[in-house]
Amino acid sequence: MAGVSYVKASRVYPGNPPVRAVDQLDLEVNDGEFLVLVGPSGSGKSTALRMLAGLEDVDEGAIHIGGNDVTHTPPKGRDIAMVFQSYALYPHMTVGENMGFALKLRRVPKETIKAKVAEAAKMLDLTPYLDRKPKALSGGQRQRVAMGRAIVREPAVFLMDEPLSNLDAKLRVETRANIAALQARLGTTTIYVTHDQVEAQTMGHRVAVLKDGLLQQCDTPRNLYERPANSFVAGFIGSPAMNLKTVALTSEGAVLDGLTVPLPRSVVAGHDAKTITFGVRPESLRLTGGDEVGMKLTVDLVEELGADAYVYGSVDIGGTAERFIVRTDGRTPPSIGSTVNVTLRDDNEVHLFHPESGARLETTKAPTA
């Protein structure tokens, strides 16, 4: 087992102009940690993982595994195992042969391979299928074989490239929990790539958010949610997404329709622009009675999820209709087309970002958890 570190690692695809798929990535993964790389497509998350695997060249910087520089080591010398999105099982081998293949290449005695494969198969409920070919398995079973192939090797690091995206929704949630539990049990350093922020938030000890090859923020899921480093992370993490609006700034605070949110002096004083990017999560908003001050929200759509309901509507801010999402009680949602009054639950539950750079403007008091 070992930690992993990216030291200003870059992958540059030649072209005009050259594409920096991963740009100066600095990332430290501790021994035994479950780190999730998340980002939209084209963010470089898979490339970063493949650089660690040795399947992609490192053009600048270095990568270390367990303290050893592996920047130019071929994959076989890195002591890592990878689970692919398509599983990439060997079609001409049985499940057992697939799982034991890496050990066979290392000339591990047959009995040892058999024992290890049997143990992993038991862990993954694959024992009855060991003699089958991958063709004769269901999607979920194939996924487990891919996991088993990685486990049997007892590598220093597991790499997983969107291993759940070929499963149906229910199985995905189930397998998500199984993988997290398995990782906790084995204690192997794991780097997991996904585009699904729910997966990232539920599985990772820490989550690294990438965009356009640049690391945006790497932190625990809770910190990522509560203190996003910039407006991109704020909008990417959380479902439904945070309401992010660029609004006028006066000495009173941020001006929303009929609602002026007082902002901490420290932020307003240090900020010279006339506008500010103002973020508030759907659960930090509430519907109010008519007598309270608030924004007038015209309801376009209500998503009823049972316990909760999400109200999608538009608010007129400075002449343009801005869309807002509000979480409300699932039993008494407003009807579509009606106009409701919306206000903040707590003036501290707001996130402020620079309107141009998108960087977080720190409030003096941290938002309460």
Place this chain on the structure above:
Amino acid sequence: MDVTSLQTSGRAGPSGGRRPAPPRSGHRGRRSPAASFGLHAALVVASLIAVFPVFWVLVTSFKPDSRAIEASPSLINESSLDNYARILAGEKGDFLAWFGNSLLIAGLTTVLAVMLAASTGYAVSRFNFPGGRGLLFFFLVVQMFPFAVLIVPLYNLLLSLGLQGSAGGLVLVYCTTAVPFCTYMLKGYFDGIPREIDEAGRMDGLSPFGVFWRLMLPLARPGLAVTGFYAFITAWGEVAFASAFLSAADQSKTLAVGLQVFVQQNRTEWGHLAAASILVAIPAAVVFYLVQRFLVSGLAAGSVKG
């Protein structure tokens, strides 16, 4: 896959036959008895036309030369195994030596061409290297020259290599035609195998050559069988190159060349020629039998994931 191809051929049947499919009534895909009869009749006639010449060669191979061409043809007329006995005994030329030569040359061509084509095809399919695309185009262009044009330059090449008249030289010549075609075919085959399999192999500890040898070749087996068959047939039945490049000595001829002794200026020994032809066809038929299950799947396999 077998099921699929059966269904496909079943459906293609009516349009392939003489009459169009009748309007669908009742169950999907059922033919009316008349259409069914028409279809089968057409197929039987076509099969007979295809099989008859081979059948007649077989019939002739048992007859003495004097009975080979008759005013009123009959199936049996003084038929015996004499033709076969004489050929195998070497009375008409060293038949067994020819047979051995052909087997050796076709076998070596098959092995060499498939090995070269598989590694070339894999390289072109997976790796980006300067001239990779040009190489394939070049292969295609080479195929466009008629054989007759190539004989003289190839002769000179073999002469300067010191391979003129040797079986090895002829194997090389056959490879010039077999390798480009096989490379094309196998490149397409390798393209159909997902790259993640290569990568999984690398992660499991294989070298790039290990990936090729232990994963790609087993997965490309149908493709290898098809290309191997092609290479074998190319070398087995070829006459022009073989007669130009092998030495004139009787025991160094291939079968296709040797058969010419039965065709003389004034007279053709039909009985012996027919018997020898049947013997020549046997190994080709055996090879075909061995690979035929791959031929159906091999031709369709590029479209379906392994």
